Amino acid sequence: MSPKKVGVRPVFGMSLRSLPKTIRQSHAPEALQLRPFGSQWEQIKRYFATSRRRKYDLRYHVLDAILYIVKTGTQWRMLPGKFAEWQTVYYYFRRWREEGRILQVLSITSRAARRRAGQHGEPSALIIDCQSVPSARVGGPSARVGRISSFDAFKKVNGRKRHIAARAQGLLWGLVVHAAGDHETQWALQLLAPIASRLDRVETVFADQAYRGLEETLDREFAWKLQVVESDGENSGFSVDPKRSVARTNLRVVRRVAPARPRAGATGRLQ
Known part of the structure; x- marks a missing residue:
């Protein structure tokens, strides 16, 4: 709000x-x-x-x-x-x-951080992931925000998804917020298209199995390779993947500074 x-x-x-x-x-x-x-x-x-x-x-x-x-x-x-x-x-x-000034500042500072680490200013690979979070019910002018809130049947969460693109250093390159009931593949292009217009070196995108099926789309739209990170089939419990853990860390930060409660005038994209 x-x-x-x-x-x-x-x-x-x-x-x-x-x-x-x-x-x-x-x-x-x-x-x-x-x-x-x-x-x-x-x-x-x-x-x-x-x-x-x-x-x-x-x-x-x-x-x-x-x-x-x-x-x-x-x-x-x-x-x-x-x-x-x-x-x-x-x-x-x-x-x-x-x-778009905040987006410009984020891009500049991210490039500077990579150069200080002895790397090229732009990454050659990205990690994408999302997180479903509950949204509080509010009335009045904020009720219209309910249009980007729905039920995630897999996670049993009624709210929205925070969809991010990050890199191994934990630098955030893109963020989109959409209804929790929408599948990851429906918004992956919305997340990656603005990044493709700013970054020229990206070749590979790492993601979990929820993004399977986008291989041809990413290759056609951006000439990027989608590499699906397989989970450890031998262990029935939770298994930590080094690449996805970077995205999860970023999502925890986003959750702290950007509460799930709908805000008046909110849009599906955060810049």
Whole structure:
């Protein structure tokens, strides 16, 4: 649900309005922030209009606030006072997301991380996987979000699926959210097509058996090879696959910073 649509909710018997202002005005612990260092900021600042004078500094008051939410998973309304007002931060977050700026920054930082590790900026292989999560029922304007929520008969989950494409270092290259009842093969192309337009070196995609049958499609659309990772048939229980464990780790992070509750105005694709 969009923060602008959220009403005042009780917290331990009292509303947010009744909380002392000092709670919101307290400074965030420096250890919990992900402030971009000078060299990192130099790489991405060209994607932000920093030349015009503003009440708030886009780096220290807005971008730092977004990174703080990513790190802590806190509510928008509970941003510490050292940042801009939460309405301002959320406005820029929505704007940058819709303009594709966040996607550009993610791509730049991922390439930089690979180069620091002595690798090429672009990966030659990807790992795709998805996770079904329950969605809370909400009324009002958010009810329309139910259109991307359905029942996953295999996982026995009524909600949505988070569909990601990652690499061995844990870097996230793509993310799509869709109804849990939709099969993985229905959305694989929606996930991979934007990545194919940005990456030129990808040759192989690793996936589990749910994606079997897409071999010809990926070869025809992107000239990529789909390699299905077989499970260990000798063990009846859960078996850990090194490649899929990378995707699972990313899905746990996505679950922490992106709750399953539907949000007003949400779309099937997150950028």
